[in-house]
Amino acid sequence: MAKPRRGDTLDLTIDDLAFGGEGVGRVEGYVLFVRGAVPGDRVRVKVVEARSRFGRAAIESLESPSPDRVEAPCPYFGRCGGCRLQHLSYPAQLAFKEKQVRDCLTRIGGLGPFELRPILGAPDIYGYRNKMEFTIVRGGVDKPAIGLHQADRYDVVLDIERCLLQSETMNGLLDELRVQAGARRLPVYDQASGDGLLRFATLREGRRTAEAMVNIVAAAPAVEALTPVAEGLRTRVPSVASVVLNVNAKKASVAVGSEEHLLLGRDHIRESLGGLTFQVSANSFFQTNTVQAERLFAVVEAACELEGHETLLDLYSGTGAISLLLARRSRWVYGVEVSAAAIADAVRNARANGIENCTFLPGEVRYVLPTLMRDGVRPEVVVADPPRAGFHPKALHALATLGPARLVYVSCNPATLARDVGDLVRQGYRLEWVEPVDMFPQTPHIEAVARLRRAQ
Numbered sequence: 253m254a255k256p257r258r259g260d261t262l263d264l265t266i267d268d269l270a271f272g273g274e275g276v277g278r279v280e281g282y283v284l285f286v287r288g289a290v291p292g293d294r295v296r297v298k299v300v301e302a303r304s305r306f307g308r309a310a311i312e313s314l315e316s317p318s319p320d321r322v323e324a325p326c327p328y329f330g331r332c333g334g335c336r337l338q339h340l341s342y343p344a345q346l347a348f349k350e351k352q353v354r355d356c357l358t359r360i361g362g363l364g365p366f367e368l369r370p371i372l373g374a375p376d377i378y379g380y381r382n383k384m385e386f387t388i389v390r391g392g393v394d395k396p397a398i399g400l401h402q403a404d405r406y407d408v409v410l411d412i413e414r415c416l417l418q419s420e421t422m423n424g425l426l427d428e429l430r431v432q433a434g435a436r437r438l439p440v441y442d443q444a445s446g447d448g449l450l451r452f453a454t455l456r457e458g459r460r461t462a463e464a465m466v467n468i469v470a471a472a473p474a475v476e477a478l479t480p481v482a483e484g485l486r487t488r489v490p491s492v493a494s495v496v497l498n499v500n501a502k503k504a505s506v507a508v509g510s511e512e513h514l515l516l517g518r519d520h521i522r523e524s525l526g527g528l529t530f531q532v533s534a535n536s537f538f539q540t541n542t543v544q545a546e547r548l549f550a551v552v553e554a555a556c557e558l559e560g561h562e563t564l565l566d567l568y569s570g571t572g573a574i575s576l577l578l579a580r581r582s583r584w585v586y587g588v589e590v591s592a593a594a595i596a597d598a599v600r601n602a603r604a605n606g607i608e609n610c611t612f613l614p615g616e617v618r619y620v621l622p623t624l625m626r627d628g629v630r631p632e633v634v635v636a637d638p639p640r641a642g643f644h645p646k647a648l649h650a651l652a653t654l655g656p657a658r659l660v661y662v663s664c665n666p667a668t669l670a671r672d673v674g675d676l677v678r679q680g681y682r683l684e685w686v687e688p689v690d691m692f693p694q695t696p697h698i699e700a701v702a703r704l705r706r707a708q
């Protein structure tokens with residue numbers, strides 16, 4: 253059969269899931285990506301795009317469903333860009349993620365043999381997020397629409413009544429924000445003209461403390477107009493401990509402001525994790541799944557094999573969660589982080605928890621590592637939790653030169669994990685084991701911990 257053409261209708265068996273969660277079917281080796289299809293489905297599809305090496309197709313009818321297919325519980329599923337795997341049973345989601353990690357490490361990293369430990373599934377597969385960022389747009393007559401972007405349509409926002417990834421308290425808060433903003437007829441920002449006020453709302457919740465935070469991102473420092481909204485929110489939802497206003501007067505459609513005003517309560521909420529209490533402010537990074545983050549960090553801690561006398565280096569330390577948790581089992585911990593705000597949070601969190609054996613160093617890993625080496629710091633153990641892009645080549649080279657005995661790599665991107673671990677193995681490390689941890693059920697995001705040891 254010739255390569256399918258745009259507009260062709262054909263029958264397809266889905267045999268895999270792609271990185272982003274689309275089904276993969278093949279016609280004589282030619283790959284078709286099919287959104288909404290899962291492995292094991294037999295579907296009739298229409299080809300909507302036919303490139304030379306792969307194409308895309310849309311489901312016309314589901315001829316025979318996969319045994320792993322389940323009913324997606326969310327009414328926005330398929331339209332909302334939030335979760336893409338709700339139609340796949342949880343065990344099949346876990347198997348998919350485990351396979352992605354294995355495939356990346358062997359294909360991209362050229363790695364093997366190593367132990368791939370079973371993926372650590374999440375106990376809560378819905379309602380697990382402690383932070384959600386919503387966009388505010390003009391809605392009905394009396395209320396703004398507040399919700400999430402439609403999949404692949406950055407200009408369309410779905411007015412979300414209930415998001416199944418956050419708790420019912422947060423859903424109540426989301427609804428109340430709509431009511432309060434509507435009752436006061438606050439103008440919503442218009443991206444095209446730049447007129448209006450309200451732009452985004454980020455909701456956060458300390459899952460262990462039940463403290464809630466609302467961060468309203470607006471186009472102007474309208475403290476007077478927004479304070480009654482904050483008061484209304486606290487009256488209706490008593491767990492609200494913090495309402496802040498971040499001002500973004502620029503065109504860029506981002507939920508980050510250039511200045512912050514406190515509207516009500518404290519400028520942060522608290523969350524407890526691993527026996528420590530963290531202060532989380534509106535612009536702080538904090539792991540979004542508290543329960544699974546605790547389990548992820550337990551895997552990291554076990555991987556470090558600390559006896560108490562070690563110097564530990566925590567690269568890409570963020571607000572210091574890993575540093576502070578491991579400080580209890582180390583002689584001294586150095587955290588390295590580029591964001592000054594995150595460093596300030598880490599220092600504040602160390603103080604609040606009475607931890608005195610941590611030093612947080614601001615700067616990029618590739619510049620800070622050589623300085624540390626020049627200063628004679630020789631850590632036995634290095635933990636690294638880089639962003640999706642993984643290590644900068646110079647940072648990786650500096651790490652291999654530093655040559656710690658044990659290396660624990662926490663990754664949110666199996667492709668860059670594979671690339672970096674492949675490099676480290678070529679520079680004298682052995683990959684011992686990898687354990688994926690599911691931090692984000694219903695989404696294709698994959699987290700994994702890799703343990704490497706310097707070959708003698």
Ligand SMILES: C[S@@+](CC[C@H](N)C(=O)[O-])C[C@H]1O[C@@H](n2cnc3c(N)ncnc32)[C@H](O)[C@@H]1O
Pocket residue numbers: 537538539568569570571572573574588589590591594615616617618637638639
């Ligand atoms: C995945 S987060 C780490 C989170 C941290 N382990 C925690 O749980 O709080 C990655 C961090 O790397 C930081 N970062 C990004 N590029 C960096 C660089 N070149 N050097 C140092 N830090 C960097 C980001 O600001 C972010 O805080």
